[in-house]
Amino acid sequence: MQMGGELDDDDMQNSNEGLNINVQDIDAYWLQRKITQAYEDIDPQQSQKLAEEILKIIAVGDDRDVENRLVMELDYEKFDLIKLVLRNRFKIVWCTRLARAEDQEERKKIEEEMMDNPSLAPILEQLHATRASAKERQKNLEKSIRDEAKRLLNNDSAGADGPRERRAVERDTESGWLKGQRQLLDLDSLSFHQGGLLMANKKCELPEGSFRTPHKGYEEVHVPALKPRPYGTGEKIVKISDIPGWAQPAFAGMQQLNRVQSKVYDTALFKPDNILLCAPTGAGKTNVAVLTILHQIGLHMKDGEFDNSKYKIVYVAPMKALVAEVVGNLSARLKDFNVNVRELSGDQNLTKQQIDDTQIIVTTPEKWDIVTRKSGDRTYTQMVKLLIIDEIHLLHDNRGPVLESIVSRTVRQIETTKEHIRLVGLSATLPNYEDVAVFLRVRSEGLFHFDNSYRPCPLAQQYIGITVRKPLQRFQLMNEICYEKVMASAGKHQVLIFVHSRKETSKTARAIRDTALANDTLTRFLKDESASQEILGSHTDIVKSSDLKDLLPYGFAIHHAGMARVDRELVEELFADKHIQVLVSTATLAWGVNLPAHTVIIKGTQIYNPEKGAWTELSPLDVMQMLGRAGRPQYDTHGEGIILTGHSELQYYLSLMNQQLPIESQFVSKLADQLNAEIVLGTIQNAREACSWLGYTYLYIRMLRNPTLYGLPADIMETDKTLDERRADLVSTCYTLFFEAA
Template sequence: MESPGGGAEARARSRQYDYGANSNLVVNTGSRPRDAHHEPTGEPQTLSGRIRARSFGDRAVRTRPPGLEEKRGRSRGKKARDAASADLPHRDAKRMRRGSVRPEDSVLSLAHDALYMPRTRETRTAYEALLSVIQRQLGGQPLDVLADAADEVLAALKDDRVWNPDKKKVIQKLINPVSDQMFGQLVSIGKLITDFHDAAGDSAGVPSADGTDMPLDDDIGITVEFEDDEDEESNIYQGLTLDVQDIDAYWLQRKISQAYENIDPQHSQKLAEEILKVIAEGDDRDVENRLVTLLDHETEEMMSDPRLAPILEQLHSTRASAKERQKNLERSIRDEAKRLLNNDSAGTDGARDSKAVDRYIESGWLKGQRQLLDLDNLSFHQGSLLMSNKKCELPPGSFRTPQRGYEEVHVPALRPLPYESAERIVKISDMPEWARPAFAGMTQLNRVQSKVYDTALYKPDNILLCAPTGAGKTNVAVLTILQQIGLHMKDGEFDNTKYKIVYVAPMKALVAEVVGNLSARLKEYNVTVSELSGDQNLTKQQIDETQIIVTTTEKWDIVTRKSSDRIYTQMVKLLIIDEIHLLHDNRGPVLESIVSRTVRQIETTKEHIRLVGLSATLPNYEDIAVFLRVRSDGLFHFDNSYRPCPLAQQYIGITAKKPLQRFQLMNEICYEKVMAAAGKHQVLIFVHSRKETAQTARAIRDTALANDVLPRFLKDDSASQEILCAHAELVKSSDLKDLLPYGFAIHHAGVLISTATLAWGVNLPAHTVIIKGTQIYNSEKGAWTELSPLDVMQMLGRAGRPQYDTHGEGIILTSHSELQYYLSLMNQQLPIESQFISKLADQLNAEIVLGTIQNAQEACSWLGIHLPLHPEHRMLRNPTLYGTLSCKSVG
């Protein structure tokens, strides 16, 4: 596979050989002839009369070290610049070159890795117009892709050796086919950009071994001289302030985790202990040498901070146990009292102060001193993308295949486990007669539902069901609803005024689907099912007439916060939480607060409320069971072998570094995966913008047409093509009208390209599901982020049709850095971690407004008793990750 792009880099490399770039390297010899008098002849010569004893050292003069004045000048200049821009954040240049994340402030903010940056207002306007044209061609792509494509297009337009028709061909290879009008627009914009050659020349570097340019000031060799940059490095920290409250017991460990991306938490803790030991024991030169061997030289810059002494003192203070801190505080107070006592000017006041200090210590006042806790440092800013495991063990039969520009990981489909000797399948005819109408059209339950059947229908115990997508968790929820309806049945009649059931779904699309499903299945029981979401409110009369309320997580959190709605919440007898693995998401604290209030209501009113959690397969399901107060007989866990249609997985991690190259490589891989299934199975491709749907379909069609393999999608003489051609005339969308005759964008024709909303709407499965890229624009954050785990699992849940396929195929195309995350997510090795700490202050304020907390003592009681057990339990299991002290260190 040829490496795409390269025009801008090739032009930059060629410029470094121009005369202007090398003329200053020519050394001119002097025109004056050499002094023959002092030339050696090779014969022995005497020094008698030519040197005297007094002449030894007569040329020694006292001077300053060479380059000292120059360094001082640079230091003064840097201090002046820092004073002028004291409000701007300071960043290390080397860390910036490693690609540190910056907020997307403008259109050009993500183009810092590009070769070209506009230098004037006019060229900036022209460059923004160029990015706008490229965005229309490539669709909704991140700005680094657009900036890289702009470099390649400008390099092609500025090449005077190529005529316009050839330039158009080059540009079409880069940003898809362009019309003559658009090409003329690109040529006009290129003429307005007059500083491209200068910017590209300044950005040119030394070509590396693999053909890519490297900056001239990068650390290429091994030899490192720290002494040459002492003044500059010392001034990096000028103007920086560090709050002492930011330095807790795990400050150094967090810094190490930031410096090393894939370091294990245990290794990070061990490395922090070694660093503290080295700094505390050795002198300056010894510390520097030992840190260089312990760390790489770039990470060692973190240890050269002149504020290291107070930081180290604060670290030792915070890492001490509670008893040690108390002893240190008492010792410092006594020392201060003795100093005052020995002071002559203190007089009798010194003795009185000393007695007061002893009285404070004896009364226990010091033991009650508060400790400030920084919740921001303890919370997980990654949200649902938190990776708490560093190793993913794949099932047997998995293998990796490195390719040029990407790595491919194959995970085979798990075979269904054989039936156990005592395992039986529950038939609908074996159910109580009054419960059969809810399962009309079914003959029997599946394996998962049969194992949960007895507990769900005949017992009031809490349930946690962890099962793969498509395992029929909704039928289990119906069984628990029937259990509650059966409790209020007398002489064949149902009293639906004594209870209410709440079904909490994560999305409004799921809420509408559940309402329609339950309304049809429970019609025989005269049960009213209503939706309560941001778009649909219920009056008090409607709530009185409703038995089952299907709502979203945030809406039910608002309802339980209102004291006026307590009359309805007290009638709730069953709470069903769907997709409870959202505890790992940023919305997790809302779920935790709902369960916390429900448990508190149970403790207050002494009336049982049944909690039912439905989730995907989790590695730490026992922690969630503790959180939901689920006993062992109510805990059911099923791995992927219970999936109705086994799923074979493929993960492609793109290793190419240039953004445009990653984009083009992803298109090529997507085409190859589609061709592997063309004519054999249906393919469903998920992209992340409406524009990209038509562009992806058109790119696959054009590539197949160029390779003369288009009949593999739809035969020329087939009846389907006649039907598609006839219906294409009725379509209003020009893109769809162009693609329909070729068998694209219509499901029964073979290939369907859609956004992620289809996975939450119509149940439209296919044999092969491809997720093309995992970057999606988050309008809330104003930046490109990774897909949520819930979306990924829902999209891959569409792979495989149980009625027709023996297995399905799920393919994820992502960057290589995210490969480990998605492997862990889809193979039940990504633990669910609590996000409650990030919203602890908000939840506490909500309880204060609700009236359940009125003073500090009640707040402490709420934190100690009503704080959800999930974060407590996870803190005890993994104290390093949560930044808490272990039990041994506390004692």
Template sequence: MRAVYIAPVEALAKERYRDWKSKFEKPLELSVVELTGETATDLKLLEKGQIIISNPEKWDALSRRWKQRKHVQQVSLFIIDELHLIGGQGGPVLEVIVSRMRYIASQSENQIRIVALSTSLANAKDLGEWIGASSHGLFNFPPGVRPVPLEIHIQGVDIANFEARMQAMTKPTYTAIVQHAKNGKPAIVYVPTRKHVRLTAVDLMTYSSADSGGRPPFLLGSLEDLQPLVDGIHDECLKATVSHGVGYLHEGLSSLDQEVVSDLFQAGRIQVCVMSSSMCWGMPLSAHLVVVMGTQYYDGRENVHTDYPVTDLLQMMGHASRPLLDNSGKCVILCHAPRKEYYKKFLYEAFPVESHLHHYLHDNLNAEVVAGIIENKQDAVDYLTWTFMYRRLAQNPNYYNLQGVSHRHLSDHLSELVENTLNDLEVGKCVVIEDDMDLSPSNLGLIASYYYISYATIERFSSSLTSKTKMKGLLEILASASEYAQLPVRPGEEDLVRRLINHQRFSFENPKCADPHVKANALLQAHFSRQPLGGNLALDQREVLLSASRLLQAMVDVISSNGWLSLALLAMEVSQMVTQGMWERDSMLLQLPHFTKELAKRCQENPGGSIETVFDLVEMEDEERRELLQMTDSQLVDIARFCNRFPNIDMSYEVLEGANVRAGDLITLQVTLERDLDGRTEVGAVDTPRYPKAKEEGWWLVVGDTKSNSLLAIKRVSLQRKSKVKLDFTAPTEAGKKSYTLYFMCDSYLGCDQEYSFSVDVQEGGGGPEED
């Protein structure tokens, strides 16, 4: 039996994982795992885990092929937290996975118990019926019901300009803390951006100093006791504010600084913590008072200031709750005056949620066609009846553009929705429609679903790549993926992106610096050049890299389907570059820890013979190596550890029945791979200090004809110890001696690829290719 817990936000999933690991693993001997998003790793985790923690996207990617994956069918408890976010940005994925789990339960013997948790909702009954809860299993409380009662104060500030309004809110924020958080009770202040985090913390520190005249009133311990901790903080500005009892948190702080601030706040040594609004999900801090200072953020893509989603506001308010410590919590919301009535209505009453699935249907229908759940247009309409959207259509027809609510209206609306979506997928070459009814997946559709990539991206890859694409074009096409359309562009960031662009290897023609795709390209190139980035850009770069690995694997598949050899090898090299953070023309030695460009140059010019690869370095005499590298003992240990883990693989191959291959026959090449594990039991994760998360290495085996630049066979291989792989390709139609090249390419390390030439004597006349 397995229990799956879905947290709609990555930060919540991480928090729950930490909490439950200590709660369930030792005391109850239950294995708790958190999914990573790498399919191979996640399948292993799913097999060994009894409590599986995931976000909606990772579970969607894993559960799409539930028919083949028995561990997905063995889920008996499915918990969805914060289900009201079904009306938010990631709502459609949440809706799809819950609908799928209900469908799986209806198709198999296994009963799945679904537990959904949410804030107070006006239409909780619809959600309850949709997940299959009986009236006895549905509990919907009014918004006022909380573990700790909450007093809410909403104040309007009548200044139109955003920055001036934020400035005008600092004094009322300070006053609110002094009034509502008496006797040193903790207060959290939420502000829109990390810039405001710093400004507000400094302002609060200044006001408190002016008022107190002497000892900082927000500092609840003696400064001498705190000094050792304050000295450990890296951020200079943070050091100053913490010394006055005001801490702050935003995503750009080092994890150590974040830990110090949250520990001091939780221990009651500092009274105030200022946070960026996005941290309301992942930070488990609670306080007596929460001040929401401003309820808007800047949306760089639309170039406007937008309201926080109501769900975020409710999440912030929820942090004003300390059961057993307080009889009540307090929340002060400072907003633009015209929005005051709007917030009064929404925060005192339960709010309704609607589905957005109809705007995001393409990839979901494509995935179900690939999985064989939807085989014709009628199946697609039936599939929609499992969704929350289907329940809401008749309840709120205007929202979904319905003309009426009769059975006929509903059925016509669903048919039209399916028809339009499938036509788009057919135009995008992802789905094949036969006799205007039956559906089957095309190669591009299979690739999109397998790598969890949007159909629009695969279509773009397919139409933009050509056999003549070079590195510059390949990076542009990679950055054009619709997965990068959501990359934020913040106020004032265009200049940063412009400066970044000017330093890159490949130039941009008339770049639009506010375009997320241009930004993605610049961040990728900066990663390969190892250019240090600070703040938000470093966070954005992390997101770009995490998607890049998946996108590149899909790109390799698209290129192979076209049979372009050199471009496929180039895309594989780019995958290595993404993992190691370097260019393909850089010294291979830069993958090693503590290596600099200067040291790599010294190795190349080594008097005893040029050292250019990891293997060259391993073969040196110890003394000679020590002399060349001039490193400390601990650094040399790091180097040795890297070299031990660097893939050292023996490869042999033979053409089966190679003596009597006839023209047009199928040639089978058998490849044997064996790894020198150096006494270890298994291969660990790749050594990748520059890649944002643990990654397992993968390999491609490719047979190509370099003369015609054609790729004849390709297989993806994951290799622990030993592996035998067969590659089939068709012999040419003319007899004679034919030369081929076999490539063994890694997706994670540079400099361990292998390449062998072999030839086959093709005899006259076969009966055409044999039937497989």
């Protein structure tokens, strides 16, 4: 950034009272507040926009030029504000940047930039001086870590590299640290580099009636749709009219809850117990979340009035794309309860005032992790009474460590403050759901597990593992298989095909259409002189996309984020009205508009990852979401999901979609970072507390269940039932890494 002019002495020495600002007072929204004070009638959006404009103006240029631009932007009558901003321009710019830093790494970069500039270094010194007490605490922590790490290094030097011997677990009564030699571990080798593609199960047991068929160049596996489970004795469906009258507006337009929701109803609405709900896609898990929200609202209802100032609810959605959708859904359903629902994500920050006025915060795991790491934000995080985590099976993914961190931090907060926070986990169907329940502190009364027989529309699955290796032959074979699968539904059911690039949408649609043209089978998609043909023909002239214009008359269409909004909305409307027979789309449609089809085909499971510069497998979450679009409950007796993938990945996807894939912990890969965050937050003061903290993680639960997978001897439980020794080794290794970094 270009720097214009030097900071004058008055600015740096606080000699001019009234015009100089204490750097400690400047947070991310200081300028916006000053503008609001200067303009009495300005609304928050305008003041925010004006603040951003002023920040751009004062960031670069000499003082005279900046002053002229400020006068033009603010008017001369606001000279007091102009003078204040001009006098403290660099303080405002850089302290605001520091306050808005998303994480410690970004903050460190900004501070380094300030230290390298003689004009900015004094500001940083002032900032550090006013935070002496906090820094002192941090220094003491760092010193204790260095001392402990030195001691551990000295202890380990005798034989850290030698073969590990079984050691007696003996605890130092003063420090809580385990006596004896500590082993330094290779955290990298203990991490699962496959991430979410880790497959710990040795084999996959498929449902009865499944069969395999070998073909030239590929193998096909068919898994039949599970029959809906018959109603149990005493099982009943909850009608909306049975729900307490004050809560019914949240279910406007519904007649009754479904089977899954009815079973969870009593616990969700009338009890404070933690809940883990494992159910297939489309089972209506969001309605269960709404029931738990209503329970919290009901606790603060008196004489029909709601006191919404006493609590906060946090809904953690797995993706930024879903946050806005959840906000819209909850806002509409809870409007009668005077509940404010707001988004908190990387794109959308909230002011302190907005947070105070908000009852439900919808956020991502990463953003909530950052918020709960900041000790300054704890005033409102301590008001949280309900934490809902959607798609908690993401524990198995690369993003899992963040979820582990959030939950363990919350559980420790509950134990420290003795104030209950209800934890609700929503998940796909899992084989080791009991482990996740233990992690969330869910008792048997709050644990609900439903297999695929509870899917609203049963799903028949086909898995095609391609053995051909040459790229061109593989590409041609995938197109041929795709055509065959589409033809099996032609004229009977709509087909939704997911591909993984925008270009591929039109390529695949054209390949199927051209093959049908060559084989004289196009009329099976769209009969001559049919109403659909006329409707599609009439819309062809108004679409903007040339690819869509070419495909639409034949009953084919494409959908991706690069298309004009009017084209996308037209395609969605025509597909919903069953005029389009084959729709080829990117994954954005799976996460956006709910457009189910009888048959869903995922054409290939590899997607280009620009960060790695290589092709990587789709995330399990994406695959489940795409196949979740198969089958329309109101029209179909079952849906069909077809996955085209490499033969080497066949076992993985069979395990994933048939509840054979255990959820493992990815926490070791981020262990040092997460431990460091807790130390900075002040929740861990010594090695004993660090070992205790590890006992709250999902990693600890999975190490107890499957020790060999996590690098432990199979008989470890005979000598170390609570893995004290292993936890001490992990903490010791992290402390050594901190010492080396320092």
